[in-house]
Amino acid sequence: AVKWDNGSWVMRYPIGLSVLFSPFYFISDIIARFTNYPADGFSRPYQLGILYGCLFYTLVGLYFVKKTLTIFFDDKTSAITLVCIVIGTNYFFHVSLHGQGTMSHNLLFSLYAIIIYLTIKWHQSFKFKYIVGLGLAIGIAALCRPSEKICIIIPLFYGVSNWKTLKEKLNLLLKNKTQILLFSLVIICVGFTQFGYWKYASGHFIINPYGAGNPGEGLELLHPHILEVLFSFRKGWFIYTPIMIFTMIGFWQLFKNNKPLFFPIFIYFIINFYIVSSWSCWWYGACYGV
Secondary structure, three states, X not given: OEEOOOOOEEOOOOOHHHHHHHHHHHXXXXXXXXXXXXXXXXXXXXXXXXXXXXXXXXXXHHHHHHHHHHHHOOHHHHHHHHHHHHHHOOHXXXXXXXXXXXXXXXXXXXXXXXXXXXXXXXXXXXXXHHHHHHHHHHHHHXXXXXXXXXXXXXXXXXXXXXXXXHHHHHHHHHHOHHHHHHHHHHHHHHHHHHHHHHHHHHOOOOOOOOOOOOOOOOEOOOOOOHHHHHHOOOOOHHHHOOOHHHHHHHHHHHHHHOHHXXXXXXXXXXXXXXXXXXXXXXXXXXXXXO
16 A cells, blocks of 8 residues: 555555455455454455455356357367366466465456457347446456456457458447447446545545555556567566467467457457566566466
């Protein structure tokens, strides 16, 4: 937390994890009050509540990855892919050792799995429940980490592969303008929880608590550390997660076989990787892959 001008302490990190933790926090609070544990937010019921709550989110994320895979592949291929993701990348590290799965990495993985699945389902059926769910998932992802706002690229460019399909996508959005307005309203309402907290804690709706008292750490968009992030022994995405080389090959196969899916995923990947590589602390402390 950072001590602000008004004398209050303001949490440096955004409110997203608190939103996701809250159901399990309140359940733990009830348990603590009916047992001999202190109802202080830190005793054993709260620790286990957050731990098992995040395990629940882990399983939700893997479930939606599986549901998305089975749209395109048979069960066997989907299962092999799921195993490769879990034990072939640093995903397993983030859902077990690193914060025991309670860090933003794990929860963002699950949110992205939901975003991709709901993007596909909405474009197949144009049902309100999918667009509302998509708005919630995107809004909460941005609450967890502000740079994740770029995840809106995935539904925005889904199905776009050339100028013709871009025009068709614009017409599609106009045709469903009521749902798009609802989608936007959901994201705004979710985002307002962050502004509301800032107003409550600091007296201002918009602040930059991460920059306060944190010299030398921030985005350096004009000086990305691309080669270091990919190949250095200090970070080395391809060195410590070599299975991702097959993902790069997979982009070419996706381009040849499914251009409407290739462009939103590839555009998101390029922009996101650039942002990740532009952090001044480009090794992110934990090292060993992105």
